[in-house]
Amino acid sequence: MKNIIKFFLLLLILFFSNSFAQNKNDLVTVVGDSLTGKIVDGQNIREIFGNVVITQGETIITCNKAVQYMQKNEVELFGDVEVNQDTVKLITDAGYYYGNDNIAFSDTGLIMYDGHMILAAMNGYYYLDEEKAYLYEDVKLVDMVSTLTSNQLTYYQGEDKAVSVGDVKIIDSTSTIIADSLIHFRTSGDSYAFFNVQISDAQNDLTIYGDTLVDLKKEKYTKITGRPFLVQIDTTADGLLDTLLLSAGLLESVSDSVSKLIATDSVKIMRGAFSSFNSNSVLFRNEDRILTFRKENEKEPPILWYENSQLIGDTVNIYLDGNRLEHIDIDKNAVLISVHEEMEFRFDQISGDKIQLFFGEEGLKRTNVKGSVLSIYYMFDEDEPNGLIKSSADRTDLIFDNKKLVDVRLYGSPASEYHPENLVEGKEKEFTLPTFILYENRPDKKEMLKRISNSKSIF
Known part of the structure; x- marks a missing residue:
């Protein structure tokens, strides 16, 4: 029995020794030029003035004045406040330090930096044990390559990760992203944006809208999902606006040596008198070329419209000269149908293995058709x-x-x-090619622009 009692006494001694050691390590130490003490509502309070230095473990805080609440193990900080831990420094006019939790707080505006980036906000907490900052109101993060602003931000120093919420905007040398929320990895430059997303390239007057975005800087790859919509504003030679509109189920941008934008699923394209509906399109930015094609398992081919003409084929290449349509190449199962608007059911039709259309300043100049050519053309004599x-x-x-x-x-x-x-008169429907079909899903500009009617302007 005596041995059992001795054993429990030994355990109690070890327990209290360990607890005392922990409390001693957690104790906040405050020194300064002068000190006064008082008791308020049973609380032991010390006021320290001049060259105040506060230490707790690896945390060192300096300020002009401090009010230490002994029982709470907390300190109120005033004047030229600096909180230092390892490479992290937090600067503010006034703040509060929670010793038991190792948390610094300020609601008078604060700046935090670690030698690689600067964080600023009106209010914020820094959790020193977790190396995590939570900032809110007028938040800004600045590093060597980008500037991020938001309403709220949580920064995880160990991961160099910023989680931002509310009116988020991030700007770098090539693009601007805005969103309702965003996760940004500062070291890699990767960003993940959510809801009301816009990404812009101001140099090319291009903006893409969507619901979610993945932007991988090192891979030079961007993916936009959730009804993505692209707008590129350009001008014609005579100074008129010439806007490119594109919507799809998925947009992917690859900025390698080719630099292309890949659109997939229910793709709609509009530019001037030209429009298209298809399942797969690729915009080659450096070549001024748009490729659209039908995959093996797809039923419908790409459909194009130019003024009063409809074009279809398995593979279509559209070539631009600056902002002007230069020529269109249609390969395999190519069909061109043109309507005489003043004459109902009268359609000029031509089909072949390949169709090429060449355009000048005033529109279509020449059409070349090769391979198994069939055509129907209506004739007119003085209209x-x-x-x-x-x-x-x-x-x-x-x-x-x-x-x-x-x-x-x-x-x-x-x-x-x-x-x-x-x-012919009254029997026009009998004069059609075997491949004749009219599609009714021509993109409508007003309908497409509804996608962004309530979006915020990025410029």
């Missing part, structure tokens, strides 16, 4: 309908002047037949 011509050839060239067809040239086993007007 009066005059039947149609059905033809076939190995190759066909169509020449346009002032947006009107003025010459048709057939090459390689050409064959044609004329159908007079009296056999």
